[in-house]
Amino acid sequence: MSIEEKYKINKEITINDIARELNVSKSTVSRALQDHYSIGEKTKEAVRQLAEKYNYNPNTIAASLFKKSTQTIGVIVPILSHYFFSTVIAGIEDTAYKAGYKVIICQSNESYEREVIVAKTLLSARVDGVIASISRETNDAAHFKIFNTKNIPLVFFDRLPGGIKSASVSVDDQAGAFKVVEHLIRQGHKTIAHFAGPQHITLAQNRLQGYKDALKKYKIPFKKELVYDCGFERQQGIDTAKRLLQQAHLPDAIFAVCDPVAIGTMLALKEQGIRIPEQIAVAGFNDDPTATVIEPALTTVAQPAFEIGQAAANIFLKQIKQSRKKIINEVLQTTLVVRKSG
Amino acid sequence: MSIEEKYKINKEITINDIARELNVSKSTVSRALQDHYSIGEKTKEAVRQLAEKYNYNPNTIAASLFKKSTQTIGVIVPILSHYFFSTVIAGIEDTAYKAGYKVIICQSNESYEREVIVAKTLLSARVDGVIASISRETNDAAHFKIFNTKNIPLVFFDRLPGGIKSASVSVDDQAGAFKVVEHLIRQGHKTIAHFAGPQHITLAQNRLQGYKDALKKYKIPFKKELVYDCGFERQQGIDTAKRLLQQAHLPDAIFAVCDPVAIGTMLALKEQGIRIPEQIAVAGFNDDPTATVIEPALTTVAQPAFEIGQAAANIFLKQIKQSRKKIINEVLQTTLVVRKSG
Numbered sequence: 001m002s003i004e005e006k007y008k009i010n011k012e013i014t015i016n017d018i019a020r021e022l023n024v025s026k027s028t029v030s031r032a033l034q035d036h037y038s039i040g041e042k043t044k045e046a047v048r049q050l051a052e053k054y055n056y057n058p059n060t061i062a063a064s065l066f067k068k069s070t071q072t073i074g075v076i077v078p079i080l081s082h083y084f085f086s087t088v089i090a091g092i093e094d095t096a097y098k099a100g101y102k103v104i105i106c107q108s109n110e111s112y113e114r115e116v117i118v119a120k121t122l123l124s125a126r127v128d129g130v131i132a133s134i135s136r137e138t139n140d141a142a143h144f145k146i147f148n149t150k151n152i153p154l155v156f157f158d159r160l161p162g163g164i165k166s167a168s169v170s171v172d173d174q175a176g177a178f179k180v181v182e183h184l185i186r187q188g189h190k191t192i193a194h195f196a197g198p199q200h201i202t203l204a205q206n207r208l209q210g211y212k213d214a215l216k217k218y219k220i221p222f223k224k225e226l227v228y229d230c231g232f233e234r235q236q237g238i239d240t241a242k243r244l245l246q247q248a249h250l251p252d253a254i255f256a257v258c259d260p261v262a263i264g265t266m267l268a269l270k271e272q273g274i275r276i277p278e279q280i281a282v283a284g285f286n287d288d289p290t291a292t293v294i295e296p297a298l299t300t301v302a303q304p305a306f307e308i309g310q311a312a313a314n315i316f317l318k319q320i321k322q323s324r325k326k327i328i329n330e331v332l333q334t335t336l337v338v339r340k341s342g
Numbered sequence: 343m344s345i346e347e348k349y350k351i352n353k354e355i356t357i358n359d360i361a362r363e364l365n366v367s368k369s370t371v372s373r374a375l376q377d378h379y380s381i382g383e384k385t386k387e388a389v390r391q392l393a394e395k396y397n398y399n400p401n402t403i404a405a406s407l408f409k410k411s412t413q414t415i416g417v418i419v420p421i422l423s424h425y426f427f428s429t430v431i432a433g434i435e436d437t438a439y440k441a442g443y444k445v446i447i448c449q450s451n452e453s454y455e456r457e458v459i460v461a462k463t464l465l466s467a468r469v470d471g472v473i474a475s476i477s478r479e480t481n482d483a484a485h486f487k488i489f490n491t492k493n494i495p496l497v498f499f500d501r502l503p504g505g506i507k508s509a510s511v512s513v514d515d516q517a518g519a520f521k522v523v524e525h526l527i528r529q530g531h532k533t534i535a536h537f538a539g540p541q542h543i544t545l546a547q548n549r550l551q552g553y554k555d556a557l558k559k560y561k562i563p564f565k566k567e568l569v570y571d572c573g574f575e576r577q578q579g580i581d582t583a584k585r586l587l588q589q590a591h592l593p594d595a596i597f598a599v600c601d602p603v604a605i606g607t608m609l610a611l612k613e614q615g616i617r618i619p620e621q622i623a624v625a626g627f628n629d630d631p632t633a634t635v636i637e638p639a640l641t642t643v644a645q646p647a648f649e650i651g652q653a654a655a656n657i658f659l660k661q662i663k664q665s666r667k668k669i670i671n672e673v674l675q676t677t678l679v680v681r682k683s684g
Contacts, residue, residue: 070466070467072463072467079428080422080428080431080432080447081425081428081429081432083423086421086422086423086428087423089422089449090422090423090449090451093449093451097456097459102448102459102460102463103448103449104446104447104448104463104464104467105422105446105447105448105449106444106445106446106447107431107432107435107445107447109432109435114439117439117444118444121414121444121446122446124412125412125414125446125467234631263635267634267635289576289632290631290632290635292609293605293609293632293635293636294635294636295637
């Protein structure tokens, strides 16, 4: 029976059918589908054409030949205790479980070393794909390259590493930061400090850039000394606010890199009896649930965390069906949420 | 060489040595160590005695014979977005990674069905042990029994299921609830409502019991209508407070089953212009970071979440070395944290 006839009958083609049709071995076909270096471009192209024509599911093929699919997605996050990350995970799970995939999660705990270990752990657990956000220590994405080599879908979100070609989902951090700083400027603030995240992390760079863009648009000179090195934790917000309060001239507003830092900043200012926003306005980024608990309620930039998770899982679901993974880089938009703090 | 001599020389005994010493087959020894039904009690006892005498590590034995140890602990939590659970995980990881174990985490998302799936997922991932807290829907622990059958260490924490013999780590919820309700009574409150958790979950029962104990000690009659069915989420606290506010007679204090519920309660009361604690005092349970953000700061019961995680991992580390797992049920103490809300 020709491949054409078989396809018409049951719509399911085995790797054998492709091999017979092209008069090559089964292992040539599977290696071609895996983009193996040992197979010539011409053969690869022929295999791919047939695979696409007859709607081959290379995952099923790979599963039957090389490994059993575990129907599992591995997720790596830097810190589980951040509402943003647990909400992204909820979004990933929402999409994954509906599609019949299970989700296992590892935490790097903001440690590069731990991230290398958990990446290996997920590989050993034979996950079908990885969705990851890197630790604040991670400069080098070499430990993720094995997933590309093995043709395992890899999707980064939020904190994306440099030096690796991979799918990703992020928000337009630069535009989000621009919006909130523009809002502070329009409220009449002129000396706006920024508590910045680690600058080797793209999102931290982009939020700083958005801050600069807004200043530029409103012709406010950028001053280096108003940018404070900070992290992503509440305690770092408290500590940075205390450093700022030792300065002779205080700013009239602070834009914090994320809500935990903004909350820490507000707690430190309130402790010193500084009125928010009258003396110093404060704005954050994330829209954590704590933003509506603190008084005054926090002005911030809402990120669609659940949707980020769904989008990352959807990219995985597309890639798992592609023998040649299409690199998708999705950028979602943020929303300015004006409350009382600035 | 006798087993005695070999032990004196290198302190490491193989399963072969036990088999030779008892004049049985290797597979009899390994099945005896696994408490297999096909092996008689007398043989099992003889194998266990030798194993204990010569400090056998049954895990190493099992690893060499049956399966490769993955050096991985699987963790199941109901909701990752609760600070309590992410902190327990941090404690588990702290102990586990130091001992050379990796940690993979699954979320049941408070769903029984999902919990059954993730238990299977961890089994397939060949974890060396499981540390779990059950979902609010879980009435039946049958899906965990497979771990006992396979002699895989299983430790429950915080929310323990009935109907299964297993190690556990919990806090003395009854004593904790007693302490905080006693505190409210000593502050002069006489009509104290309780926003209770689902009563098939032991911790919710115990916190209700602690509430009753305190009323009894101070000769305040228990009134059923002051106990409100609630869950563990902020939104449920908001909804339950709104129900309470429709009553003709309001209580002068509310003891909420956990901090997210207490925070929701305070937000709902504040929205109605009710002064806390002057009109209604509020107390929680957990000591989440939000407790110090809300105004007035929340009076609550601090649970040693990180230590709970460490204790659970330590029980795992003990059990993994025991052919016959010793059932340890550890109960940690709580601390009353008096702030401004009650």
